[in-house]
Amino acid sequence: MARRLCRLAAEEKINIKTMTGYGGSAPWDDVDTPLRPLFDLAGFPRGRLPASACVAMGVRIRKC
Numbered sequence: 001m002a003r004r005l006c007r008l009a010a011e012e013k014i015n016i017k018t019m020t021g022y023g024g025s026a027p028w029d030d031v032d033t034p035l036r037p038l039f040d041l042a043g044f045p046r047g048r049l050p051a052s053a054c055v056a057m058g059v060r061i062r063k064c
Contacts, residue, residue, distance in 0.1 A: 034060040
């Protein structure tokens, strides 16, 4: 797993190794961050994000 992904997840208070899709079984439904689409790729099976999700991610990334 990429270090940057792990660091970004940690910044968002996500223990990525415990999450579904990364070796764990913790559900993504319990994660409340605008950056969730970057980690929970199964949440968007066609790879399309609503514009509102992209805007929210942009706002959060600018704060990092």
